[in-house]
Amino acid sequence: MPRLILASSSSYRKALLQRLHLPFESASPDIDETALDGETPEQLTQRLALQKAQSLQQTFPNHLIIGSDQVVLLDGQPVSKPGSHREAFRQLRASSGQTLTFSTALCLLNSASGQHQLIVEPYSVTFRALDDAQIERYLTREKPYDCAGSFKSEGFGISLIHRMQGDDPNSLIGLPLIRLCDMLANEGIHLP
Numbered sequence: 654m655p656r657l658i659l660a661s662s663s664s665y666r667k668a669l670l671q672r673l674h675l676p677f678e679s680a681s682p683d684i685d686e687t688a689l690d691g692e693t694p695e696q697l698t699q700r701l702a703l704q705k706a707q708s709l710q711q712t713f714p715n716h717l718i719i720g721s722d723q724v725v726l727l728d729g730q731p732v733s734k735p736g737s738h739r740e741a742f743r744q745l746r747a748s749s750g751q752t753l754t755f756s757t758a759l760c761l762l763n764s765a766s767g768q769h770q771l772i773v774e775p776y777s778v779t780f781r782a783l784d785d786a787q788i789e790r791y792l793t794r795e796k797p798y799d800c801a802g803s804f805k806s807e808g809f810g811i812s813l814i815h816r817m818q819g820d821d822p823n824s825l826i827g828l829p830l831i832r833l834c835d836m837l838a839n840e841g842i843h844l845p
Contacts, residue, residue, distance in 0.1 A: 654842055655763070658713045660705040660720040669828040670719070673844060675837075682708040682720070694724040694731050695756050695773055702758035703771055710764045717840055720760040723827050725801040727753050732802050741792055741803035742785075745813070749783040753802055757824040761836040770836045774829040776819030778806070783813060 657677035659670055667679055682705040688697045699722075706720030725732040727748060735741035755776045762769040795809045804810035806817070806825045821831040834844050 655715060655717045658709055658716045658718045660709050660718055663827060665826050666721060666828045669823055669826055669830060672830065680709055680712065684708050694726060698722040698724045698756055698758040699771060699773055702760040703769060706760045706762035706769065710762065713764055715765045718762040718764055719833065720762065721757060721828050723755060723757045723801060725753055725755050727751060734801050735798050735803045737798060738792055741798055742788055744803040745783060745788045748780045748802065750780060752777055752779040755825050757827060757829055759829050759832055761833065763840060770839060772832050774821055774824045774832055776824040777817065778814055778825065779816040780813055781815045
């Protein structure tokens with residue numbers, strides 16, 4: 654079985670990949686994540702997932718390299734990682750009663766053959782109507798300042814949600830495991 658490489662330093666993605674009980678290493682890709690002129694957010698996330706995997710191809714020439722990238726959209730506009738309490742509060746206030754779309758791109762690159770598989774997995778999250786006190790309590794407890802959209806569905810953030818729709822809830826955290834299992838099967842790695 655070819656060795657797996659996760660092209661990410663994200664602790665969230667590492668924890669997700671560990672669920673598959675496959676040995677893997679992780680390495681940080683070094684790429685420019687600036688959007689190209691005219692590039693849609695979904696095109697950007699697809700390109701970045703592929704580039705993350707390709708950036709490690711020379712270092713890991715006989716491996717399966719997993720690249721992933723995510724964009725969160727509110728009213729068609731990208732929502733970033735907040736980085737601060739103030740920005741997280743602003744994001745959650747804007748998200749109150751709204752639907753955010755998480756588009757997570759996933760790439761599996763066979764570095765020996767150069768062949769890759771690439772998909773975008775959408776997932777929609779509709780927030781409850783939130784008042785300022787609810788937002789403040791959530792942020793004080795969870796501190797999701799490193800999460801796009803300012804919430805963690807795998808934690809206390811689930812209390813903010815009215816409805817979720819999509820095929821793979823792992824997409825919200827940044828690694829669509831259902832699609833990854835399909836891609837691995839295409840490479841001869843069958844789970845369980």
